[in-house]
Amino acid sequence: xxxxxxxxxxxxxxxxxxxxxxxxxxxxxxxxxxxxxxxxxxxxxxxxxxxxxxxxxxxxxxxxxxxxxxxxxxxxxxxxxxxxxxxxxxxxxxxxxxxxxxxxxxxxxxxxxxxxxxxxxxxxxxxxxxxxxxxxxxxxxxxxxxxxxxxxxxxxxxxxxxxxxxxxxxxxxxxxxxxxxxxxxxxxxxxxxxxxxxxxxxxxxxxxxxxxxxxxxxxxxxxxxxxxxxxxxxxxxxxxxxxxxxxxxxxxxxxxxxxxxxxxxxxxxxxxxxxxxxxxxxxxxxxxxxxxxxxxxxxxxxxxxxxxxxxxxxxxxxxxxxxxxxxxxxxxxxxxxxxxxxxxxxxxxxxxxxxxxxxxxxxxxxxxxxxxxxxxxxxxxxxxxxxxxxxxxxxxxxxxxxxxxxxxxxxxxxxxxxxxxxxxx
Amino acid sequence: xxxxxxxxxxxxxxxxxxxxxxxxxxxxxxxxxxxxxxxxxxxxxxxxxxxxxxxxxxxxxxxxxxxxxxxxxxxxxxxxxxxxxxxxxxxxxxxxxxxxxxxxxxxxxxxxxxxxxxxxxxxxxxxxxxxxxxxxxxxxxxxxxxxxxxxxxxxxxxxxxxxxxxxxxxxxxx
Numbered sequence: 063x064x065x066x067x068x069x070x071x072x073x074x075x076x077x078x079x080x081x082x083x084x085x086x087x088x089x090x091x092x093x094x095x096x097x098x099x100x101x102x103x104x105x106x107x108x109x110x111x112x113x114x115x116x117x118x119x120x121x122x123x124x125x126x127x128x129x130x131x132x133x134x135x136x137x138x139x140x141x142x143x144x145x146x147x148x149x150x151x152x153x154x155x156x157x158x159x160x161x162x163x164x165x166x167x168x169x170x171x172x173x174x175x176x177x178x179x180x181x182x183x184x185x186x187x188x189x190x191x192x193x194x195x196x197x198x199x200x201x202x203x204x205x206x207x208x209x210x211x212x213x214x215x216x217x218x219x220x221x222x223x224x225x226x227x228x229x230x231x232x233x234x235x236x237x238x239x240x241x242x243x244x245x246x247x248x249x250x251x252x253x254x255x256x257x258x259x260x261x262x263x264x265x266x267x268x269x270x271x272x273x274x275x276x277x278x279x280x281x282x283x284x285x286x287x288x289x290x291x292x293x294x295x296x297x298x299x300x301x302x303x304x305x306x307x308x309x310x311x312x313x314x315x316x317x318x319x320x321x322x323x324x325x326x327x328x329x330x331x332x333x334x335x336x337x338x339x340x341x342x343x344x345x346x347x348x349x350x351x352x353x354x355x356x357x358x359x360x361x362x363x364x365x366x367x368x369x370x371x372x373x374x375x376x377x378x379x380x381x382x383x384x385x386x387x388x389x390x391x392x393x394x395x396x397x398x399x400x401x402x403x404x405x406x407x408x409x410x411x412x413x414x415x416x417x418x419x420x421x422x423x424x425x426x427x428x429x430x431x432x433x434x435x436x437x438x439x440x441x442x443x444x445x446x447x448x449x450x451x452x453x454x455x456x457x458x459x460x461x462x463x464x465x466x467x468x469x470x471x472x473x474x475x476x477x478x479x480x481x482x483x484x485x486x487x
Numbered sequence: 488x489x490x491x492x493x494x495x496x497x498x499x500x501x502x503x504x505x506x507x508x509x510x511x512x513x514x515x516x517x518x519x520x521x522x523x524x525x526x527x528x529x530x531x532x533x534x535x536x537x538x539x540x541x542x543x544x545x546x547x548x549x550x551x552x553x554x555x556x557x558x559x560x561x562x563x564x565x566x567x568x569x570x571x572x573x574x575x576x577x578x579x580x581x582x583x584x585x586x587x588x589x590x591x592x593x594x595x596x597x598x599x600x601x602x603x604x605x606x607x608x609x610x611x612x613x614x615x616x617x618x619x620x621x622x623x624x625x626x627x628x629x630x631x632x633x634x635x636x637x638x639x640x641x642x643x644x645x646x647x648x649x650x651x652x653x654x655x656x657x658x659x660x661x
Binding site: 068069070073074076077078079080081082083084085086087088090091092093094095097098099100101102103104106148150152165169171180204205206 | 534541548552553559560561565567568571575576579583584586587589592596600604608609612619638649650
């Protein structure tokens with residue numbers, strides 16, 4: 063720590079100069095005498111200060127993972143071996159983080175091996191990778207005439223995950239995979255979902271005999287069943303463009319929807335993958351399980367708009383990330399035509415594509431504020447958007463319109479895939 | 488906020504010293520301006536403004552002394568000097584602690600640290616008064632130019648000492 067004089071020295075010197083000048087010019091002893099306390103104060107600021115004490119600073123963050131809107135408590139512990147003195151502590155806050163309780167700037171008394179604890183609570187408005195960086199510590203000369211500053215370079219990372227809304231009935235996929243899951247497969251086999259009835263053949267199990275049909279038809283008949291299988295679901299998130307206030311923009315709402323869908327499918331033993339389609343093409347290959355859920359949340363927490371002129375080609379994404387049999391759910395505010403082109407291309411290549419159009423209008427209005435002109439513009443935008451979605455539906459795309467405010471389940475409820483039953487002989 | 492209010496009250500006292508000594512309108516106007524400028528500085532926690540207010544109050548006091556030519560009161564000078572130091576220190580404290588959590592123990596420790604400095608200042612001023620009285624007695628028969636020369640020499644030495652003190656170290660901290 064290096065001691066440096068502060069600007070207070072200049073202020074004291076200014077008044078000292080005035081007192082001496084006026085005293086000499088006016089020939090008054092009072093003004094000369096008035097300069098003496100100023101000289102003493104300046105001299106006190108220059109006296110030798112104790113060497114740097116043995117400082118121990120530790121910062122503890124109560125949680126390293128939280129959901130947006132939740133709070134995290136930051137506790138700073140300070141211990142010093144020197145004499146007691148006033149110490150200033152300052153923790154700069156990252157963007158989009160607000161102070162929920164306490165202060166992130168404090169003056170405490172440290173020294174004589176006394177342990178000082180200082181804590182405050184932070185609230186994170188939106189999903190992000192929160193990084194608490196340098197902690198500034200400043201020792202002050204008692205009058206404020208000199209200060210010595212040091213920085214603790216410890217870094218604390220906190221992942222702020224998007225809010226997840228439970229979905230009871232996520233969109234069912236058209237095609238299923240080979241592992242056991244919750245989706246009724248068109249293929250016959252072992253399962254609990256009844257299918258067609260056919261005559262008994264040697265080898266059929268007695269417990270599959272349909273006695274009612276047997277009595278009516280006069281011959282043994284068995285009930286066939288559909289297999290319950292899992293599915294591959296790939297979430298395609300559009301991060302080419304965004305609009306809205308930080309923490310509640312159109313992309314933020316799309317990310318919340320993606321997290322809710324991922325949670326619902328993973329709970330059904332499906333494999334879920336993620337492609338962030340934006341300036342940076344991030345990919346998470348489909349998998350299942352708790353660890354994969356954390357991986358998806360980490361990727362979603364980092365999803366952000368990175369400006370680019372390049373239109374990414376989804377053909378370059380390997381099949382292990384975008385399996386041909388997967389249900390692709392694209393979430394987009396439809397602000398950039400390049401994403402629409404990519405989604406249309408996927409549908410044309412035979413992918414089972416469902417486009418969730420997250421309306422950016424509410425987010426844009428939240429940013430623009432109220433007013434008659436804003437209302438008119440929002441209504442015109444809504445009309446244009448509706449016409450655009452109708453055109454896309456006419457092209458054969460399956461589109462669910464979601465305003466990002468109402469529960470995603472309510473938006474998904476209006477669309478149900480016709481049940482596919484096919485029993486192979 | 489307490490430090491800012493205390494500094495404002497102190498600024499009002501310092502600005503009122505000149506008008507209290509002399510009824511001349513110029514001194515009163517200067518006192519009012521000093522209070523407005525210095526009060527704005529203390530309330531807004533801007534040290535240069537408070538410094539300007541203190542300097543204006545000092546000028547007003549000097550004008551009042553020049554206009555009224557009262558008997559010499561060194562104790563008043565000591566009080567004004569200590570008041571100016573406290574004004575700047577309180578304003579600076581208010582500026583650097585604005586919006587921060589401030590432990591009561593820290594406030595107590597600061598007050599305990601300031602007390603010896605102020606005490607030394609008062610003692611030094613008293614010593615100067617006594618020394619001045621002795622020098623005055625010694626120079627009773629001296630001619631006026633010699634007295635002015637000795638006073639100027641003293642002021643120059645003091646100014647040089649302060650300049651050396653202030654400019655000895657590196658650049659000021661923010």
